[in-house]
Amino acid sequence: MPDPLSLARMRALRLVAVPWAEEELALLHETAAAGGRRLIEVDGDHGAHALMLGWPTDVEPMAVLSVDGDDLPGATPTTCLVLAACIGCCWPHPDIPLLPGIPVPEDLVLDALAGFTRPGRPVSESLATRRMHWKPAIRRLRACGILMPRRESR
Amino acid sequence: MEYSADLLAVDKPSARFHDTLNAFVAPVAKATDAVASDPVALRVAQAVCAAFGDSGGSNGMTRSELAAACSDAVPAVAFERRFDLFLAMGLLRRYAEKPHQQRYMISPVSVTALLVYGRLEEANGVEEIMLLLDRALRDLDTGTMTRETLIEQITTVRRNLSILADHLLYLAEDRPWEELVAEQSQHRSAEALLDKANSLVRAAGERFPELLSSGAGRRLVDEALRYFNAVNAFYGRLLAQASASRDFSMLSPEQYLSAASNRSRSELAVPLARTVFDPASMLLSAERLVSAVEKYRPAPPRRRPPRPPDSSSDRDPVTAAREREQTRRVVMEAEMELHLQGGDEADLTSRIRAAGWRGAARIVTNALLANADPAVPVAVDLSDALIVDAAGPVSHVTPMTLHRIPAGAISDADATFAESTNA
Numbered sequence: 001m002p003d004p005l006s007l008a009r010m011r012a013l014r015l016v017a018v019p020w021a022e023e024e025l026a027l028l029h030e031t032a033a034a035g036g037r038r039l040i041e042v043d044g045d046h047g048a049h050a051l052m053l054g055w056p057t058d059v060e061p062m063a064v065l066s067v068d069g070d071d072l073p074g075a076t077p078t079t080c081l082v083l084a085a086c087i088g089c090c091w092p093h094p095d096i097p098l099l100p101g102i103p104v105p106e107d108l109v110l111d112a113l114a115g116f117t118r119p120g121r122p123v124s125e126s127l128a129t130r131r132m133h134w135k136p137a138i139r140r141l142r143a144c145g146i147l148m149p150r151r152e153s154r
Numbered sequence: 155m156e157y158s159a160d161l162l163a164v165d166k167p168s169a170r171f172h173d174t175l176n177a178f179v180a181p182v183a184k185a186t187d188a189v190a191s192d193p194v195a196l197r198v199a200q201a202v203c204a205a206f207g208d209s210g211g212s213n214g215m216t217r218s219e220l221a222a223a224c225s226d227a228v229p230a231v232a233f234e235r236r237f238d239l240f241l242a243m244g245l246l247r248r249y250a251e252k253p254h255q256q257r258y259m260i261s262p263v264s265v266t267a268l269l270v271y272g273r274l275e276e277a278n279g280v281e282e283i284m285l286l287l288d289r290a291l292r293d294l295d296t297g298t299m300t301r302e303t304l305i306e307q308i309t310t311v312r313r314n315l316s317i318l319a320d321h322l323l324y325l326a327e328d329r330p331w332e333e334l335v336a337e338q339s340q341h342r343s344a345e346a347l348l349d350k351a352n353s354l355v356r357a358a359g360e361r362f363p364e365l366l367s368s369g370a371g372r373r374l375v376d377e378a379l380r381y382f383n384a385v386n387a388f389y390g391r392l393l394a395q396a397s398a399s400r401d402f403s404m405l406s407p408e409q410y411l412s413a414a415s416n417r418s419r420s421e422l423a424v425p426l427a428r429t430v431f432d433p434a435s436m437l438l439s440a441e442r443l444v445s446a447v448e449k450y451r452p453a454p455p456r457r458r459p460p461r462p463p464d465s466s467s468d469r470d471p472v473t474a475a476r477e478r479e480q481t482r483r484v485v486m487e488a489e490m491e492l493h494l495q496g497g498d499e500a501d502l503t504s505r506i507r508a509a510g511w512r513g514a515a516r517i518v519t520n521a522l523l524a525n526a527d528p529a530v531p532v533a534v535d536l537s538d539a540l541i542v543d544a545a546g547p548v549s550h551v552t553p554m555t556l557h558r559i560p561a562g563a564i565s566d567a568d569a570t571f572a573e574s575t576n577a
Contacts, residue, residue, distance in 0.1 A: 062437070075437065077450065080447075143434045145434070
């Protein structure tokens with residue numbers, strides 16, 4: 001029987017550890033399927049395997065959520081550019097999985113964006129101004145769980 | 155709205171107010187139906203009061219003037235039905251007690267009663283207790299209150315508070331939630347009432363110290379505190395039920411707006427402290443990312459394309475270069491011939507000294523170039539001497555002599571070298 005609480009926990013935490021017990025894992029799969037989602041196994045921090053919610057391969061999320069690409073809240077061209085720069089910086093090679101990626105300093109991402117003008121802004125906009133406006137997009141992506149700040153060891 | 159006596163059956167607030175009016179009139183009622191069950195009755199009286207307030211004068215108003223003034227607020231038939239009753243009971247009275255008198259005045263007592271009904275609808279008697287406390291405080295302050303009157307008022311307030319507290323506790327503990335919702339707006343002044351009761355007891359203690367020892371003041375404060383606690387219990391149950399059912403209609407839109415404007419972020423977060431939210435998320439497709447990058451990618455650096463070959467002429471550039479070199483050599487030979495003036499030797503020193511620095515440099519440079527070019531049959535001799543002429547156009551000059559070299563003296567090797575450099 002599907003367990004809505006575990007599904008809610010996955011939505012809240014984004015990544016959960018792979019359960020040891022097979023029946024527990026099966027229950028998670030069943031719960032995700034009941035919610036129209038599927039489980040994706042990814043490499044978490046320190047190489048540990050983790051589970052996250054994904055969409056079935058034959059499902060188009062935009063269609064399921066009845067949203068148009070232009071109406072997605074927060075998915076502005078600026079955010080897309082910043083995410084593209086982050087992927088370019090954090091994904092060292094296409095032959096290895098995108099997740100979890102490698103940690104890079106924020107400045108490296110901003111440097112990768114140096115040649116890009118901000119959408120809707122003139123080319124003459126200064127580099128300092130552009131950097132100032134790329135940073136909120138980084139914070140947005142971080143708040144949405146797409147980027148993760150590296151935990152400094154104490 | 156159509157005039158209908160059945161309105162009370164469907165309009166729950168009106169039905170509740172009718173019950174309130176029944177209880178209010180009960181002390182002086184002669185029969186159980188003393189209060190009209192039709193809510194329009196009160197609206198007619200309010201319309202008549204408004205008509206006198208807006209249009210009446212010291213001469214009163216006629217019945218037709220009143221009917222016209224009330225026509226926007228109540229149906230004409232309702233006005234006609236109530237008019238005679240108002241006249242018989244004294245809400246309206248004739249301007250003069252004569253049979254033919256057709257002008258009417260309104261009784262100030264009835265106007266006051268309408269104000270009381272309005273307060274009953276909103277505060278269910280709590281406001282009356284507040285007024286009683288205010289009046290007692292004022293009279294104490296002005297010194298016009300006797301000890302007996304004060305005790306009487308304190309006792310009255312205490313008893314009323316006791317009744318209200320019992321009523322609230324009864325509602326909070328035993329009655330359906332809907333009854334609490336209906337009464338929720340009528341006990342919002344509990345804290346202010348408690349403050350006033352405290353103030354009255356303090357003021358009474360200063361004016362009549364023996365009252366404190368009699369316990370009357372303490373009993374009043376105790377009862378006010380009990381009422382305060384009953385109000386808290388009442389609203390506690392209301393809020394618990396509203397939270398459990400996520401009923402956002404407990405507060406009015408204006409209250410939500412006021413909270414948003416005046417309360418801190420942490421205070422506003424309290425009601426949702428135990429609510430679970432999905433974390434923020436963002437749906438981004440790979441196509442959208444690629445599209446954004448392609449649209450806003452940096453422009454490639456501009457490079458000047460190589461100059462296209464001169465298609466206007468078919469001349470060979472190598473031949474053209476040779477021709478330019480030959481021309482340069484002819485000009486150089488001609489300049490050397492100009493120096494030699496047909497002779498075999500010429501002293502260039504005086505010409506250099508007279509030509510100024512720029513001209514001297516040109517003469518010396520060209521002569522040395524001619525000397526270095528084997529194809530030009532001249533040579534240059536430079537003296538070791540140095541002529542200094544501080545006042546002349548050229549202050550320092552080394553004497554220079556130009557010689558013509560006979561044609562046979564040019565070696566084959568030099569000629570070959572000259573050919574190769576010319577090429």
